Amino acid sequence: MPAAKKKQKEDDQGPTILQGVYMFPNGDKYDGEYMMSPGGSLERSGTGKHITSDGTVYTGQWVEDKMHGQGKIIFPSGATYEGIFVNNQFQGRGKYVFPNGSFYDGEFNENKLEGDGNFTDTESQIWSGTFRYKAAPGLRFKLNL
Incomplete structure (x- = not known):
């Protein structure tokens, strides 16, 4: 479950979008918008920042728990990609x-x-x-x- 729930947006035509910080069991960290799936699991949705345990950082749009839309990823090597996902x-x-x-x-x-x-x-x-x-x-x- 998210460590902190900062805000909640109610959309008349869609699911409830929450915002907070989630720490994954593998050490990854997500800070941003999400929703709860019908099965009760967290699904990244909206804008957020995901930092992997190896230091890869993605900041951008999420749809159905996938990097989707405008975003930027920074790899531990120093390589970066900014654009459409x-x-x-x-x-x-x-x-x-x-x-x-x-x-x-x-x-x-x-x-x-x-x-x-x-x-x-x-x-x-x-x-x-x-x-x-x-x-x-x-x-x-x-x-x-």
């Missing part, structure tokens, strides 16, 4: 920053770089084109004059 996966437009500071800003599909985007390397050189997971045929170098 669908069913716990990077999906749609987003930006992934690698631990070395290089980053990809573009389209994602099921956690993969998939579609139009730009990759900026550690020398701030920008490569633009269509990405297909681990391949990117026909990338164009953007010259900054």
Whole structure:
């Protein structure tokens, strides 16, 4: 059960949304909006922050206990992703920053770089084109004059 119930929103057409802090048995911590499922278990729903026991931090939207909507995840390695999530996966437009500071800003599909985007390397050189997971045929170098 949640450690603290901060507020409760009643919606005429939906379930009761609660807000509080929940500590999971594995050491994970959730602070945000949730609802109780018909079976009596907590289901993250709305806006919240989840911190895993290994230090991964997700802040954003939740639907049916899944990262879904706009959010940001920070990994222990220092890598980050900010953008759209669908069913716990990077999906749609987003930006992934690698631990070395290089980053990809573009389209994602099921956690993969998939579609139009730009990759900026550690020398701030920008490569633009269509990405297909681990391949990117026909990338164009953007010259900054």
